Amino acid sequence: MATAGAQSEPQVQDRYGRSAAGLKVPKHPTWCPGCGNYAIWGAIKLGLEGTKYPKEKTVICYDVGCSGNMADFNAYYGFHSLHGRALPAAVGTKLANHELKILVVIGDGGCYGEGGTHFLNLMRGNHDICILVHDNHRYSLTTGQMSPTTDKGIKTKSTPEGSIEEPMNPMAIAISNHATFIAREFAGNIPKLGSRITEGLNHVGFSLIDVLQPCPVFNPAQSYDWYREHMIQLEDEGHDPSDRLKAWKQATRSDKLPIGLFVKEEKPAYHQQVSELATGPLVNKNIASVDLASLVKDFQ
Template sequence: MSIKRLLTPALIGKGQMPTIFSSDQHQQKTVTPAQDWQKAERTEMNEVAAATLPDNSAPATDSPPVVIDPKPEKHAYINRASLESPYFPTWCPGCGNFGVWTALKNALVELQIPEQELVIVYGVGCSGNMADFNRVYGFHALHGRAISNAVAIKAANHRLKVIVVAGDGDTYGEGLNHFISAMRGNHDITLLVHDNQVYGLTTGQTAPTTDKGTKTKSTPFGSPEVPINPIGMALTADATFIARGFAGNIRHLTEMIKRAILHPGFSLVDMFQPCFTFNKVNTYHYFRERIYDLQQNEFEANHKVLAWEKTFDHEKLPIGIFYEDPYSVPFHASLSQLEEKPLTELSIAEVDMTEAIAPYV
């Protein structure tokens, strides 16, 4: 039986609670997950989490039946139980998506966001499969179009927290134009990019962030292209919050996601996310030998030129906040039409089009 949460314009506008449907709407349904083929890998990821999280916040190592309440309490804050999905991730053993998934859930719980005030938009790719693994309001967009859908949702109801979960190909390849446009407009959305430097879902082709010379299925003699610089691109497009995290450091990544969500304006968190299956170079070991925390090295994230210089560190890879504009004014706050209420709370009956159409009738 399929049990899913639906996002409709009515839900966005009125802030109603999710529709959980089954053959019997008035009884709790117990859903037993499919056989867990990745228990060994998940146990390894839990060990990473246990080293970086409070004891009571690491995910469970077993897969008990998940009880789905068809009528959850209205206006409840997101908690670990409310995030539980009956579907366990289908990612490969060792995938960095597990670390990102854990950090995102930690951030949502710690920020105590009301369930009806959050929407997550997912792109297409391994990262986008997270749409089935988070029990929240969500929208699964077309390839490269996650950002544009998120901008539309935020424009319709700016009271919502809108998060985009997408990959490096989805964002910096197919969705590059939307990425630049959203930054220039300073739309108040949080973009979490799973940067594994390869197209993983399509089995290992060169991506926009793949290092030059890397051999992949699409470049058997080595990639002839220079990889793009996501952090540098965000700086030149005037993004007002720019950070980077690492899937192997869940506590740090959790803090980056929290800071991004709380920032008023466009927020980018580019995340080093190892792909065990198709990227044998950029592994957990590779990153742990090279990454360092900008803030622990007394870097102040208020100077674009200094931030730009840090984007060219290749021997040592900086994580943390590159730049944050403390005076950021998000797109919706610059529009007088939205000062009092969002579009979803305005009535079309209040709009008088007589003068506008007069020349044509």
């Protein structure tokens, strides 16, 4: 009970009139009611906790978009970037301190569109980062334009007569481009997505988890129910994640939407092959004695 004369804390409210009092996060999420980002947010918490890795050695790199707004709602170290650049920021963070676990939170627009070349090239290097793509098949923050994963013929704000382009197939691209951990999961199954995130974070090397995320505002047709009707589980198909050819067949089938672990391969990660990093993380090195002048001269 407040004592006479004591100053009460100011109650900051979000746009739905909710107060953040009692929450263990800095702010309330601002996503629309029914948005799949709420479920993914919950799964990320489970996934990070599942690694049992020290919180102070975990970093989340966020991109632009509705998904990236999560930067305000997590009590983890993070870096908020824009337009696909969360991907190189994640690699830079890992190479500066390879004792960190790195999760990237990014949308399909940011990862497969704006950051598309980063996406392609990080796989080739087997960089040890876990990329979680909130794949709602739209650029949603900017009010629902088509994205690289929008199906052909779909009408959006930027394609009023129906989209002309074929959709990108992220699973097939990752399978053919050396990615060592490739999964697709559904926002509607939080425990399964959570354990997949743990698995992706524990995988040493590049991991991609494409999450089918309902956006009821700009993609109402692909609802929670729609996904449940169209999905099948790779586990039920007896899929072996060490078989890349069978993974390709599953990724390119058009009758159903396979969910689960497509590929898992053990291979040295990029940072494990850089000789300079063998003696410890770069951040721990004493660079005071490094002769930068002669280094700069080499490049002149």
